[in-house]
Amino acid sequence: MPLGRRAVAEFAGTAVLAVVVIGSGIAAEQLSPGDLGLRLLENSTASALGLAVLILTFGPISGAHLNPVVSLADWLGGRRDHGGLSTRALGVYVAAQFSGAITGALLANAMFDRSPWQSATQARVTGGHLIGEVLAAAGLVAVGFAVARHGRGVNAAAMAAYLGSAIWFTSSGSFANPALTLGRMLSDSFTGIAPSSVPAFVAAQILGGLAGSSLITLLYRPAARPR
Amino acid sequence: MPLGRRAVAEFAGTAVLAVVVIGSGIAAEQLSPGDLGLRLLENSTASALGLAVLILTFGPISGAHLNPVVSLADWLGGRRDHGGLSTRALGVYVAAQFSGAITGALLANAMFDRSPWQSATQARVTGGHLIGEVLAAAGLVAVGFAVARHGRGVNAAAMAAYLGSAIWFTSSGSFANPALTLGRMLSDSFTGIAPSSVPAFVAAQILGGLAGSSLITLLYRPAARPR
Amino acid sequence: MPLGRRAVAEFAGTAVLAVVVIGSGIAAEQLSPGDLGLRLLENSTASALGLAVLILTFGPISGAHLNPVVSLADWLGGRRDHGGLSTRALGVYVAAQFSGAITGALLANAMFDRSPWQSATQARVTGGHLIGEVLAAAGLVAVGFAVARHGRGVNAAAMAAYLGSAIWFTSSGSFANPALTLGRMLSDSFTGIAPSSVPAFVAAQILGGLAGSSLITLLYRPAARPR
Amino acid sequence: MPLGRRAVAEFAGTAVLAVVVIGSGIAAEQLSPGDLGLRLLENSTASALGLAVLILTFGPISGAHLNPVVSLADWLGGRRDHGGLSTRALGVYVAAQFSGAITGALLANAMFDRSPWQSATQARVTGGHLIGEVLAAAGLVAVGFAVARHGRGVNAAAMAAYLGSAIWFTSSGSFANPALTLGRMLSDSFTGIAPSSVPAFVAAQILGGLAGSSLITLLYRPAARPR
Numbered sequence: 033m034p035l036g037r038r039a040v041a042e043f044a045g046t047a048v049l050a051v052v053v054i055g056s057g058i059a060a061e062q063l064s065p066g067d068l069g070l071r072l073l074e075n076s077t078a079s080a081l082g083l084a085v086l087i088l089t090f091g092p093i094s095g096a097h098l099n100p101v102v103s104l105a106d107w108l109g110g111r112r113d114h115g116g117l118s119t120r121a122l123g124v125y126v127a128a129q130f131s132g133a134i135t136g137a138l139l140a141n142a143m144f145d146r147s148p149w150q151s152a153t154q155a156r157v158t159g160g161h162l163i164g165e166v167l168a169a170a171g172l173v174a175v176g177f178a179v180a181r182h183g184r185g186v187n188a189a190a191m192a193a194y195l196g197s198a199i200w201f202t203s204s205g206s207f208a209n210p211a212l213t214l215g216r217m218l219s220d221s222f223t224g225i226a227p228s229s230v231p232a233f234v235a236a237q238i239l240g241g242l243a244g245s246s247l248i249t250l251l252y253r254p255a256a257r258p259r
Numbered sequence: 260m261p262l263g264r265r266a267v268a269e270f271a272g273t274a275v276l277a278v279v280v281i282g283s284g285i286a287a288e289q290l291s292p293g294d295l296g297l298r299l300l301e302n303s304t305a306s307a308l309g310l311a312v313l314i315l316t317f318g319p320i321s322g323a324h325l326n327p328v329v330s331l332a333d334w335l336g337g338r339r340d341h342g343g344l345s346t347r348a349l350g351v352y353v354a355a356q357f358s359g360a361i362t363g364a365l366l367a368n369a370m371f372d373r374s375p376w377q378s379a380t381q382a383r384v385t386g387g388h389l390i391g392e393v394l395a396a397a398g399l400v401a402v403g404f405a406v407a408r409h410g411r412g413v414n415a416a417a418m419a420a421y422l423g424s425a426i427w428f429t430s431s432g433s434f435a436n437p438a439l440t441l442g443r444m445l446s447d448s449f450t451g452i453a454p455s456s457v458p459a460f461v462a463a464q465i466l467g468g469l470a471g472s473s474l475i476t477l478l479y480r481p482a483a484r485p486r
Numbered sequence: 487m488p489l490g491r492r493a494v495a496e497f498a499g500t501a502v503l504a505v506v507v508i509g510s511g512i513a514a515e516q517l518s519p520g521d522l523g524l525r526l527l528e529n530s531t532a533s534a535l536g537l538a539v540l541i542l543t544f545g546p547i548s549g550a551h552l553n554p555v556v557s558l559a560d561w562l563g564g565r566r567d568h569g570g571l572s573t574r575a576l577g578v579y580v581a582a583q584f585s586g587a588i589t590g591a592l593l594a595n596a597m598f599d600r601s602p603w604q605s606a607t608q609a610r611v612t613g614g615h616l617i618g619e620v621l622a623a624a625g626l627v628a629v630g631f632a633v634a635r636h637g638r639g640v641n642a643a644a645m646a647a648y649l650g651s652a653i654w655f656t657s658s659g660s661f662a663n664p665a666l667t668l669g670r671m672l673s674d675s676f677t678g679i680a681p682s683s684v685p686a687f688v689a690a691q692i693l694g695g696l697a698g699s700s701l702i703t704l705l706y707r708p709a710a711r712p713r
Numbered sequence: 714m715p716l717g718r719r720a721v722a723e724f725a726g727t728a729v730l731a732v733v734v735i736g737s738g739i740a741a742e743q744l745s746p747g748d749l750g751l752r753l754l755e756n757s758t759a760s761a762l763g764l765a766v767l768i769l770t771f772g773p774i775s776g777a778h779l780n781p782v783v784s785l786a787d788w789l790g791g792r793r794d795h796g797g798l799s800t801r802a803l804g805v806y807v808a809a810q811f812s813g814a815i816t817g818a819l820l821a822n823a824m825f826d827r828s829p830w831q832s833a834t835q836a837r838v839t840g841g842h843l844i845g846e847v848l849a850a851a852g853l854v855a856v857g858f859a860v861a862r863h864g865r866g867v868n869a870a871a872m873a874a875y876l877g878s879a880i881w882f883t884s885s886g887s888f889a890n891p892a893l894t895l896g897r898m899l900s901d902s903f904t905g906i907a908p909s910s911v912p913a914f915v916a917a918q919i920l921g922g923l924a925g926s927s928l929i930t931l932l933y934r935p936a937a938r939p940r
Contacts, residue, residue, distance in 0.1 A: 041478055048398070055428035064296030069745030073755050074300050078427035080762070081307070081420040085398075088417050089405040093478050143394065143430045145387035160826035167824065171729070171766075178770040185413040186866040190769050192420070193762040193873070200759035201736035203824045251722060251774050264705060271701065275625070282655035291523030301527050305654035308534070308647040312625075315644050316632040320705050370621065370657045372614035412640040419647070495932060502852070509882035518750030528754050532881035535761070535874040539852075542871050543859040547932050597848065597884045599841035639867040646874070 035124060038094035042128035043135075045090040046098045050136025050215040051143070052082035057223035058144045071222060072199065080196030087188035099209040100126045101241035105173045108245060126211075133215030141219055152217050152224025156204065162236045164204030169240030170247070171198060172208045177248045210234045260320055262351060268321035269355035270362075272313050276325050277363025277442040278370070279309035284450035285371045298449060299426065307423030314415035326436040327353045328468035332400045335472065353438075360442030368446055379444050379451025383431065389463045391431030396467025397474070398425060399435045404475045437461045487547055489578060495548035496582035497589075499540050503552050504590025504669040505597070506536035511677035512598045525676060526653065534650030541642035553663040554580045555695035559627045562699060580665075587669030595673055606671050606678025610658065616690045618658030623694030624701070625652060626662045631702045664688045714774055716805055722774035723809035724816075726767050730779050731817025731896040732824070733763035738904035739825045752903060753880065761877030768869035780890040781807045782922035786854045789926065807892075814896030822900055833898050833905025837885065843917045845885030850921030851928070852879060853889045858929045891915045 056078035060071040083098075090096040097103045103117060103125040110116020117125060138148045172194060179190040198206035207213050207225070213233055216225045225233065283305035287298040310325075317323040324330045330344060330352040337343020344352060365375045399421060406417040425433035434440045434452070440460055443452045452460065510532035514525040537552075544550040551557045557571060557579040564570020571579060592602045626648060633644040652660035661667050661679070667687050670679045679687065737759035741752040764779075771777040778784045784798060784806040791797020798806060819829045853875060860871040879887035888894050888906070894914055897906045906914065 037478060044474065051394070052424060052428045055430070056424070059299075059427050059430070060296055062296075063299055064294055066294060067745055067747060067751065069741055069743075069755055070294065070297060070300075070751060072740075072744055073751075073758070074296055074427060077300070077304075077758075078424045082424035082428060085402055085417055085421045085424060088409070088413070089402050090478075092405075092408075139390075139394075140428075143387045143390045145385055145430070158826055160824045163820075163824045167732070167820075175766055175770050178773070182769070182866060185409060185416070186769070189416075189866070189870075190766055194766045197733060197737070197759045197763035197766060200740050200755060201733040201763060201821075203736070203740070203826070247725065251718060251771075268705060278621070279651060279655040282657070283651070286526075286654050286657070287523055289523075290526055291521055293521060297521065297524060297527075301523055301654060304527070304531075305651045309651035309655060312629055312644055312648045312651060315636070315640070316629050317705075319632075366617075366621075367655075370614045370617045372612055372657070412636060412643070416643075491932060498928065505848070506878060506882045509884070510878070513753075513881050513884070514750055516750075517753055518748055520748060524748065524751060524754075528750055528881060531754070531758075532878045536878035536882060539856055539871055539875045539878060542863070542867070543856050544932075546859070593844075593848075594882075597841045597844045599839055599884070639863060639870070643870075 033093055035121060038121070039124050039128045041090040041094035042097065042125050043132040045086050045094070045096055046129045046132030046211055047136035047139065049083065049086055049098050050133045050212060051140045052086075053079050053212060054137055054140040054216060054219045054221065054223050055143060056082075058140065058146070058219070058221045061222040072205075075223065076196050076199040079199065080192040083195050084188040084192035087191055088184060091184050091188070094125070097125060098129060098211075099172075100129055100211055101169055101209065101237050102173060102176060103129070104238070105177070105241050105245045109177070129211040130214060133211040134218060137215040137218040150218060150220045151227060152220045153226050154224050154229075155226045156229040157232045161204040162232060164202035165207060165233050165236035166240040166243065168198050168202045168204060168206035168208040169237040170244035173241045173244035174248050177245065178252070204233070207233055208237055208240070210237055213237070262348060265321035265348070266351050266355045268317040269324060269352050270359040272317040272321070272323055273325045273356045273359030273438055274363035274366065276310065276313055277360045277439060278367045279313075280306050280439060281364055281367040281443060281446045281448065281450050282370060283309075285367065285373070285446070285448045288449040299432075302450065303423050303426040306426065307419040310422050311415040311419035314418055315411060318411050318415070321352070324352060325356060325438075326399070327356055327438055328396055328436065328464050329400060329403060330356070331465070332404070332468050332472045336404070356438040357441060360438040361445060364442040364445040377445060377447040378454060379447045380453050381451050381456075382453045383456040384459045388431040389459060391429035392434060392460050392463035393467040393470065395425050395429045395431060395433035395435040396464040397471035400468045400471035401475050404472065405479070431460070434460055435464055435467070437464055440464070489575060492548035492575070493578050493582045495544040496551060496579050497586040499544040499548070499550055500552045500583045500586030500665055501590035501593065503537065503540055504587045504666060505594045506540075507533050507666060508591055508594040508670060508673045508675065508677050509597060510536075512594065512600070512673070512675045515676040529677065530650050530653040533653065534646040537649050538642040538646035541645055542638060545638050545642070548579070551579060552583060552665075553626075554583055554665055555623055555663065555691050556627060556630060557583070558692070559631070559695050559699045563631070583665040584668060587665040588672060591669040591672040604672060604674040605681060606674045607680050608678050608683075609680045610683040611686045615658040616686060618656035619661060619687050619690035620694040620697065622652050622656045622658060622660035622662040623691040624698035627695045627698035628702050631699065632706070658687070661687055662691055662694070664691055667691070716802060719775035719802070720805050720809045722771040723778060723806050724813040726771040726775070726777055727779045727810045727813030727892055728817035728820065730764065730767055731814045731893060732821045733767075734760050734893060735818055735821040735897060735900045735902065735904050736824060737763075739821065739827070739900070739902045742903040753886075756904065757877050757880040760880065761873040764876050765869040765873035768872055769865060772865050772869070775806070778806060779810060779892075780853075781810055781892055782850055782890065782918050783854060783857060784810070785919070786858070786922050786926045790858070810892040811895060814892040815899060818896040818899040831899060831901040832908060833901045834907050835905050835910075836907045837910040838913045842885040843913060845883035846888060846914050846917035847921040847924065849879050849883045849885060849887035849889040850918040851925035854922045854925030855929050858926065859933070885914070888914055889918055889921070891918055894918070
């Protein structure tokens with residue numbers, strides 16, 4: 033598949049992912065003012081289902097990474113076994129993902145008749161939340177690589193189930209995606225994150241991605257001798 | 260499959276789809292008076308699950324379009340690659356879908372012991388909502404064509420997941436279907452739409468359908484040379 | 487598969503189905519006193535997931551009918567094409583289903599530390615509700631036969647999705663099962679039905695089952711000539 | 714697969730399972746203070762989705778038992794047909810599961826910025842709850858063995874659906890796992906269990922596991938003669 037087309041897929045897919053996460057968050061905030069948990073349930077359900085659809089739609093074109101941590105892990109794995117993203121493709125993917133996430137955030141704001149350019153105000157950094165982000169990104173990468181051997185249907189369902197669960201079981205809300213974290217910074221709504229919290233979250237996500245990738249390598253490497 | 264039988268499938272399938280969307284909306288309105296978001300979660304869950312079942316039940320007969328925008332996109336694609344609906348079949352499908360949606364709306368009203376003939380009162384047109392409808396229909400068509408290569412189980416699950424997500428991430432509630440929009444005009448309940456809002460919504464849906472179809476053509480056309 | 491073992495499967499499966507529906511209804515009633523819709527969402531989600539599991543567990547043994555209307559439609563279809571239940575097996579299945587549902591209702595009551603023998607008090611008959619029951623049973627049988635050609639995974643998911651949707655889109659709550667209706671008569675809780683409402687509901691269910699079976703025969707019969 | 718690697722998978726999988734169940738329970742408790750049912754719906758949804766993901770991720774390594782009752786039933790079955798866990802592997806699995814559950818509970822507490830070492834205070838033993846635990850574990854084992862013949866995708870979905878349903882239809886909340894019960898003892902939050910309730914719950918779980926294993930043996934044993 034030509035790299036240009038893969039870039040379009042990563043751009044469009046990450047843009048829609050940002051619309052899904054931010055848009056459903058705005059809808060939930062408007063419709064369920066009384067209970068934060070219900071709002072998160074609405075947001076997590078819409079996000080999980082939307083992610084599955086995006087993987088099915090864009091997976092055959094670009095692999096549907098939609099996440100710089102996933103592309104980074106793929107590139108790292110490829111350096112070892114010569115099958116992942118090339119260094120040039122990594123750069124293109126990450127650029128498409130960040131610009132897609134920004135575009136999606138603006139579109140979500142506009143679609144809900146809000147000012148397109150905004151800056152979120154929710155400070156999110158605590159010690160527990162950073163543990164949460166490390167765990168969220170580690171799980172995301174580990175699950176992604178473990179289920180890659182299945183067909184795309186199971187693959188998409190697994191990633192959706194992971195997101196729908198991790199939003200709840202991590203204390204941080206499972207951002208687990210630096211591009212999406214940047215997009216969320218641009219909408220002052222339920223799923224937003226204040227700019228001051230972004231660097232620590234992104235660092236935790238990269239650390240988690242490396243940890244998840246190591247766990248899978250440890251478990252799935254060819255066994256010397258079965259017993 | 261004979262065209263008459265396909266017409267019965269499109270009629271029955273779209274009628275039940277209207278019952279699913281409108282009926283679950285009435286139930287949610289009656290049972291959850293306190294929180295609009297909870298009501299929408301009930302309605303979106305029932306609608307998504309119901310759509311999956313309809314695709315599995317009527318797909319082998321007619322393809323389970325259940326939506327004039329989908330049939331239009333199929334006809335357009337077929338003019339290019341000689342595989343879609345014929346012009347005559349397009350007319351039959353669309354007529355079956357509109358009459359099915361009207362029948363389903365009447366049935367939903369009657370089933371909930373309400374007056375069968377009603378006119379909805381919810382004005383829904385805003386700039387953001389029309390962006391929402393364009394996006395909703397574009398996504399519906401894009402996902403539908405992207406997953407057509409999978410088996411019907413994955414196909415049905417993908418369309419259901421799309422609907423369950425798009426109802427939340429679009430500001431407009433993701434009508435994305437001119438026949439269903441007409442049906443919703445005939446029930447003055449949670450999922451209704453005032454007649455004055457219908458033309459703009461339908462125009463946005465057709466525009467979105469064309470955009471979604473173009474995106475998929477761009478991404479999935481045979482690649483001249485991989486690199 | 488020996489008929490005795492199939493009877494055990496129908497008995498155990500219908501008993502657990504009654505526990506699932508009635509038990510989750512009692513739990514929802516106790517935990518969500520404030521909103522009837524939320525209670526129904528909890529009950530419908532648990533019931534749909536539970537039905538899928540029962541079809542996967544008992545399907546390979548008995549076909550997992552768990553419902554006299556389904557067994558009746560299977561027997562009727564078999565008289566035409568010589569593939570369904572024998573008349574003797576129909577009697578055994580229906581007896582196992584009714585005794586299973588009664589057993590499950592008693593177990594659900596006991597498990598929630600309630601008096602085992604109870605009589606429900608909710609009158610449920612209205613004109614709209616009977617239309618709802620006809621539609622619910624017609625859909626159940628139609629979907630069941632339409633998806634029978636798929637593998638058991640899709641089959642189970644389709645029946646679960648149907649139930650999770652129909653509980654919401656029908657006005658009657660989609661009982662659609664005479665054995666389960668009898669079981670629900672024996673628990674004075676959220677999912678109960680007063681004895682006086684049972685005969686009309688069961689008649690509507692049988693009528694619906696015949697209608698659904700006819701629709702599928704109409705659509706899926708071998709086509710004389712494709713066009 | 715080397716036993717050491719299987720032990721790592723059981724340890725990590727059970728640890729994450731404890732994080733999923735306990736963590737999502739803490740999140741639900743914090744975000745939905747008003748309605749216990751909504752809180753349980755959030756917790757049960759996250760737990761079911763998380764279990765599916767864990768089975769897909771660790772299943773190819775260790776079988777993803779993540780539960781001493783499942784390992785025990787596998788060992789017992791293997792003594793009859795020579796295909797299950799060896800006695801040594803049973804010991805390793807169970808040790809990995811218990812230490813994983815304890816680790817996961819500590820991690821969940823820390824991630825939500827709570828004191829890591831806690832003792833739960835919820836007394837849970839009633840006659841009905843013990844019936845519930847027997848039923849929950851019997852169903853878990855029966856479903857697990859009945860769906861083992863399917864592919865891992867269906868397998869994971871079935872176990873998730875079972876958990877998502879059983880949490881609602883059993884009066885006890887369907888712990889059904891001695892290792893997880895120990896982990897829950899170590900977090901004084903929504904999903905906790907007081908130490909004094911643990912022995913009766915674990916005894917009921919073991920009893921249920923044996924009952925579920927017997928039912929499946931009865932139904933699925935090779936038939937002497939079909940009729």
